Amino acid sequence: MDVLKIDKSFNKKRQFFDEGKTKGYEFRKENLIKLKNVIKKYESEIMEALYLDLHKPAFEAFTSEIGILYEEIRYTLKHLKGWMKPKRVHTSFVLHPSSSYLYSEPLGVTLIIGPWNYPFQLLFAPLVGAIAAGNCAILKPSDQTKHISNLVAKIIQETYEDNYISVVQGPGSIIGSHLIQRFPFNHIFFTGSPSVGKKILSMAADTLTPVTLELGGKSPVIVHKDANIDISARKLTWAKFFNAGQTCVCPDYLLIHESIKDVFIEKMIYYIKDFFGENPIESENFARIINKKRYEILENWLHEGTLLIGGQCDKNSLFIAPTIIDQITPESSIMQDEIFGPILPVITYKDINEIVPIIRKNRYPLSLYLYTRNKELEKFVIETFEFGGGCINNGILHLVNPNLPFGGVGNSGMGRYHGKSSFDAFSHKKSILKTKQWIDPPLLYAPYSDGKLKFVRKIFK
Known part of the structure; x- marks a missing residue:
């Protein structure tokens, strides 16, 4: 230089x-x-x-x-x-x-x-x-x-x-x-x-x-029991693995109602194969990890929990397959930092209030995503959590609209x-104040009087 x-x-x-x-x-x-x-x-x-x-x-x-x-x-x-x-x-x-x-x-x-x-x-x-x-x-x-x-x-x-x-x-x-x-x-x-x-x-x-x-930050995705399973799974699969998960607004981890977890993950697995084939390393539709340092960080997380799909990796080509990991808790190491890669940890909940301390543990995410048909749940999530922006029943596309300001919080x-x-x-x-000079009221000028004070009190009430 x-x-x-x-x-x-x-x-x-x-x-x-x-x-x-x-x-x-x-x-x-x-x-x-x-x-x-x-x-x-x-x-x-x-x-x-x-x-x-x-x-x-x-x-x-x-x-x-x-x-x-x-x-x-x-x-x-x-x-x-x-x-x-x-x-x-x-x-x-x-x-x-x-x-x-x-x-x-x-x-x-x-x-x-x-x-x-x-x-x-x-x-x-x-x-x-x-x-x-x-x-x-x-x-x-x-x-x-x-x-x-x-x-x-x-x-x-x-x-x-x-x-x-x-x-x-x-x-x-x-x-x-x-x-x-x-x-x-x-x-x-x-x-x-x-x-x-x-x-x-x-x-x-x-x-x-x-x-x-x-x-950035750990951006949660919440899938409630009333979500449209097929469409939600397809949208989440696309959003999560776009650019191999190397997106600042990428869905970082999945909070899903226990009653639909199995069928929803099945759908995600179906769409991973539909998008990238049985062997994603051969796909021209899947990006690679930026460098060896990031690759090694991501590879270490593949040993946590239980693999539901993925886990294949190749250091020479910096490839890590689209991966979903089950049996993860908020204390798992993968839940301590932003993943920024093609790995999706899954945590289930019974009651929506269970997600509050989980999201608050990684407070102020850049984005949050909610899949539901429940308007009251929408209101609860939007009003309860602080986050930069997000989507209801979609993923990462809020940043495309130039009418929506984009940025984080905290x-x-x-x-x-x-x-x-x-x-x-x-x-x-x-800021500019422009004053006309055809009149100059004496109210503001000394000598001040009780009458002037009484008048301004009325104005400012």
Whole structure:
């Protein structure tokens, strides 16, 4: 890494931003269109790089890394002009003759740090928000996905001037020692693990840099006795094993009513075979584990409980089969950390209240999923547990809707993005009170009197 080169690049961005070049609507629109066009140009290369890095099936690569970005850019372009307009808000009577406005103002030079599990989409989706809000940006792709990292650098260099958007590559250690601690960014957007997120937040505190943290956690899935067994099993099987379970909103463990457990697991086993065949290692529809370190962590958990399906693994190809494990308790080691892989532990319950301490043991998950036809149970679950977002009778798809802000709570993150929330994440809301001068009531000015005090008491009651 060339520190002097990054110094120069950062300073050029600061100067470019201070000149006001990024603030106009046409500039933002033009560069969002550029982003969409260059993604289209390199679509096949992006999918090939995702296959080389993660063995991602073409369907999963397109839908989760490319198609979702097209929708995010389309939605942003449709609404951007409206988002940029000052918003008039209510003004209390005591402030008349005045009116109140909110101005959305870009923050400046931003840093976006991407993860390895969706290495293209989770780097470029925040960039859509940064561009829309009128900022400059430095992107730091994951060093675990070399092919995508190199392609991202090529795409950005080809599309944008260095004084506007650029890429820094290298090991994660450069984030702390050479980026966050060295440069006064106006906002940092990080997607990754809670452990690294804590370090990012700690380093950013030295310069009071605002941070968006998109982290993770053990996201529970609850299947109640009244669920549609066939459809629920199919949806859960897809959501759990999409990208080999390496998804921040992946259903982490299954809480299922004991009366339907056996038939439901039978259905899941049926759909695992239907999706990936009798021998999933030969399937072109199943991804691989990112690296040997993650593989070894996951392999160790295969020795817990009782295998109902799966358990096959191959270290050379970093393959772990879709796996369901029974006879798991909340004290099992697999229940202490986010799994982030294709292993689903199963815990049964008789009464819905039994799930409360289990979920609270791993509090503040990024997502929660409930399969039921009971509206009262929906209400109970939504109101009882703190979680970032989720689905009723579906899995992981809530993050696709740009109208739904996406983000965690507590240990699973802070801040929201997608759609207008991305624009807001990279904006400062500047509050302005505008007062007309055709009259200047003497009420606020000294000398004060009992009459004035009596009048304001009535106003504020």
